[in-house]
Amino acid sequence: MKLTATAMGLVLAATAATAEDKIVVEFGYPYSHLFDVTYEKILPKFYEQHPNIEIKMRATYESYEDGTNTILREAVAGTLPDVTMQGLNRQAILVEKGIAKSLEPFIAKEADFAKDGYHKAMLDLGTFGDDVYGLPFSISLPVGYYNMEVMAKAGYDETNLPTTWSEVVEACGKLREAGVDNPMFWGWNITGNWFLQALMWSQDKPTVEGNDFQLDTPEGLTALNTMKDIFSGCEMQNLEWKAALASFSAGDLGMMYWSTSAVGAVERAMGDFTLVTSEYPGLDEKGPMGLPAGGNSALMVSTSEDPAELEAAWAWLKFITSGEGAADVARTTGYMPPNQAANEIILKDFYADNPAKATAVRQLPLLREWQAYPGDNGLAATQVIYDGLEGIVTGEYSDMTELQEELTEEVQDLLK
Known part of the structure; x- marks a missing residue:
């Protein structure tokens, strides 16, 4: 050091x-x-x-x-x-x-x-x-990061930033129309499947109950479909997380959804633009019902x-x-x-x-609790889920019901 x-x-x-x-x-x-x-x-x-x-x-x-x-x-x-x-x-x-x-x-x-x-x-x-x-x-906790100079190109200011994921996708479209090549990054690859848990807790649903993986629930399917909508609707690039932080700090991204932990690092590295953070969007106008503590x-x-x-x-x-x-x-x-x-x-x-x-x-x-997957295979379960989520980003998986079944079976076997 x-x-x-x-x-x-x-x-x-x-x-x-x-x-x-x-x-x-x-x-x-x-x-x-x-x-x-x-x-x-x-x-x-x-x-x-x-x-x-x-x-x-x-x-x-x-x-x-x-x-x-x-x-x-x-x-x-x-x-x-x-x-x-x-x-x-x-x-x-x-x-x-x-x-x-x-x-x-x-x-x-x-x-x-x-x-x-x-x-x-x-x-x-x-x-x-x-x-x-x-x-x-x-x-x-997860928050939204916004480059206000980039957001202004699509008519956004601090009073009308997106509050739902559908509004985020809409903002991506407006930013692309305004000439922004890469409007948004959503931190699917943050440690511990944290953003999957954020979507689950947003519905007041834990990701794990006892030794049972809860992705096979309606809330689990909603979480996967929401991710697919965000990734495809925003044509999000599959950036490694350090590259995503660097890209936002350089002023290339209009929106980034990430942990509040990086605010200090972004402020020290950012270019000449105005940084605003705002509450994490929800599935609807009511906002998230809960969020995992990182x-x-x-x-x-x-x-x-x-x-x-x-x-x-x-x-x-x-x-x-x-x-x-x-x-x-x-x-x-x-x-x-x-x-x-x-x-x-x-x-x-x-x-x-x-x-x-x-x-x-x-x-x-x-x-809410940031949950671990119980037992000796908890880290392996984390990796299986990581690989599945990356498949949504890359387009490898398009049927979320099929992915839900596949991830549930693999993770539940590990938790047993």
Whole structure:
């Protein structure tokens, strides 16, 4: 990870203790393009309070799936880090396999833990049984991104942006008539089949109930048909997700539907245009009935038995998910910090001054679970669905009833 000169100076100034006095905490996290700048902000503040601890950054995970696979491999090889960031929907498998440690012994030693910003609704995201295993670090929801100069070519301004998927398709047609070659990108390929779950939760329908994959329902067919309508109606290019973000930042796309997590990255990379974010469209004028909570959580996976090393790992885990550490998530990305102190106190005026990052906050009442596919084949099920959705984009699948049956059979076999 690269630090700015200022940050590096602060780090060096705050770490006067000799190397042999330091406790090293190894840390793994995903999405360097989103979070490197976040940790550049957090590290100097942490070192100021903990000069005897050194945070050693592991190579970043390419995605949440890559992060989970990496931890599963490292558990077998005996090379686990001390703390890892995992997608909210990937915590359960690490708990079930005994890789993640309960945080209850550490929480029990904290005075007034809830007053530091945590509250039950947020702790529940990382609670399994009666124990907290993960502290949420960042929360995201899907939103619409709009290049207002491009949208203006088709007669759109902030007052008449699309609110339904049929209106999105209509806008694509108008933009093409106005000479826009690639009007829209819809993030079907975002991690964890997140946008499929967004269409399911939009109908207030979970994607998984127990061990049953719910794509074989009327809501599942509606989700697939909606995707087909969007992809074909907008003649959407099958862009790799990083290429899609780069294309929007360069000013080539009029509309992009993606996680709010990328707002900070887009703002840092965007060309000379006006960025507006708006609520995620719905299937009808009533809007979505729910949306899946994206984001990640910090888990302790250290194999150390040294109390001092475990306490150091806890100090880092607690710092990045509480108060000031969590606030830096919002300042540097588009994620919302799942911490009451960060949102209500430290960031009191932040969202008023950063409206592009405020859209997801307005959608918080829609927040639903980002579901994982249960069992050891959960990651394989994710890939099967990914391949099926890509087949809609490329035109390989045109009969959504047939695709519904095929995906249901394959995924249900994996879940058994």
